[in-house]
Amino acid sequence: xxxxxxxxxxxxxxxxxxxxxxxxxxxxxxxxxxxxxxxxxxxxxxxxxxxxxxxxxxxxxxxxxxxxxxxxxxxxxxxxxxx
Amino acid sequence: xxxxxxxxxxxxxxxxxxxxxxxxxxxxxxxxxxxxxxxxxxxxxxxxxxxxxxxxxxxxxxxxxxxxxxxxxxxxxxxxxxxxxxxxxxxxxxxxxxxxxxxxxxxxxxxxxxxxxxxxxxxxxxxxxxxxxxxxxxxxxxxxxxxxxxxxxxxxxxxxxxxxxxxxxxxxxxxxxxxxxxxxxxxxxxxxxxxxxxxxxxxxxx
Numbered sequence: 001x002x003x004x005x006x007x008x009x010x011x012x013x014x015x016x017x018x019x020x021x022x023x024x025x026x027x028x029x030x031x032x033x034x035x036x037x038x039x040x041x042x043x044x045x046x047x048x049x050x051x052x053x054x055x056x057x058x059x060x061x062x063x064x065x066x067x068x069x070x071x072x073x074x075x076x077x078x079x080x081x082x083x
Numbered sequence: 084x085x086x087x088x089x090x091x092x093x094x095x096x097x098x099x100x101x102x103x104x105x106x107x108x109x110x111x112x113x114x115x116x117x118x119x120x121x122x123x124x125x126x127x128x129x130x131x132x133x134x135x136x137x138x139x140x141x142x143x144x145x146x147x148x149x150x151x152x153x154x155x156x157x158x159x160x161x162x163x164x165x166x167x168x169x170x171x172x173x174x175x176x177x178x179x180x181x182x183x184x185x186x187x188x189x190x191x192x193x194x195x196x197x198x199x200x201x202x203x204x205x206x207x208x209x210x211x212x213x214x215x216x217x218x219x220x221x222x223x224x225x226x227x228x229x230x231x232x233x234x235x236x237x238x239x240x241x242x243x244x245x246x247x248x249x250x251x252x253x254x255x256x257x258x259x260x261x262x263x264x265x266x267x268x269x270x271x272x273x274x275x276x277x278x279x280x281x282x283x284x285x286x287x288x289x
Contacts, residue, residue: 020267054247062249069110
């Protein structure tokens with residue numbers, strides 16, 4: 001058995017992925033995390049899927065304002081301006 | 084995009100195009116954040132519209148101590164909280180201020196071997212398989228992703244939308260939602276984990 005599996009299981013690693021990607025892991029944990037990823041295809045595959053999920057979210061088109069809401073708000077702006 | 088100072092000058096001068104641009108940029112996010120506090124989409128839309136009136140009425144007093152964006156979202160939060168109280172809705176403190184209190188696993192426990200497994204404790208029982216590139220870029224996959232985001236609890240949906248769809252920084256999201264660094268990360272983690280799981284189950288069938 002490898003040292004990294006003893007110190008950080010796959011089940012524990014998946015809970016640290018966001019902290020890792022956010023650069024919020026303490027140095028010791030970051031080293032353990034990266035050593036584990038380097039040896040474990042399951043976890044490196046998981047990390048890759050999360051990266052793909054984030055990239056794909058970034059390609060979604062942000063929601064639009066409805067024409068109705070925009071109309072109401074621009075009307076409110078004109079009325080504000082005239083006061 | 085123009086600076087806050089330029090935008091403020093334009094708004095105060097009554098420049099309608101500057102106001103319209105600001106509305107297009109932030110209104111959908113305002114509605115999403117309002118949805119954390121109020122129970123219906125219609126109420127969230129009303130809160131967002133009321134926010135813009137608060138912005139216009141406060142323009143002359145705004146001193147630029149925070150960014151324009153943070154200021155607008157603070158106005159929203161105040162209005163949304165007042166509205167939630169009026170509607171007798173319990174404020175989602177546990178969802179926003181203490182999300183870690185209710186644990187949630189990023190991946191189903193049955194994907195892993197037992198923590199007491201003699202040889203591979205907590206190791207993958209069923210590993211994630213690489214996703215096919217062509218399915219990943221398909222329009223249907225994006226639709227499934229958007230649907231998975233919509234299905235999230237409102238606080239998680241707001242955080243992932245602002246961070247990953249709109250591309251805000253973690254500081255911007257923390258300031259707009261008045262979240263601690265840790266709670267912002269917990270909400271983001273849960274949101275991303277669920278959306279990944281939804282994509283995985285979709286792409287496995289594809």
